[in-house]
Amino acid sequence: MKDIVFTVSKKFYTNIVIYSMNKNSRERGLYFKHYKELYNLIPIIQKTTKEGIKKERGVVLHDINRITEEREHLKLFFQLIQGKWTFDIFHILNIMGEINYNEIKNVLKGISSRILTDRLKLLEMKGFVKRNIQNTRPVHISYKLTEFGEGLVELMIPVVLYFLLNVK
Secondary structure, three states, X not given: OOEEEEOOOOOOOOOOEEEEOOOOOOOOEEEEOOOHHHHHHHHHHHHHHHHHHHHHHHHOOOOHHHHHHHHHHHHHHXXXXXXXXXXXXXXXXXXXXXEEHHHHHHHOOOOOHHHHHHHHHHHHXXXXXXXXXXXXXXXXXXXXXXXXXXXHHHHHHHHHHHHHHHOO
């Protein structure tokens, strides 16, 4: 039997989905260990979002300039999170909490020092990651998600669940 295990935040959940890929198995399907409540909320989240979009369309005049501005904000957001290694860094910091640079590098096999440094600087600059410097010998530098970063990861979890449940 081939299984895919997806794990998320140690703070709230672990091992959310185990999906059995064996077509001959009677146990084929999705199994939730800690996410039943969240899974049940997905239709409510979708309905609430749909209602919000309808209200927005009815109240706000969406002229070309406003649509272009909104698109630019969306593009900036997606460019940031689509950056190579970004999700990996989010995932590691989310699972492991505060962690030092070398530990991140050891977990992310194949990432260059320059890319990791640049990505961490960008995520810090955007407010997703906080760098802690301890004035010891040698200097100890660690990274962790900010409250804003944790919030973004927590909002992505329903999206990931929805994807896993509906991907063909």
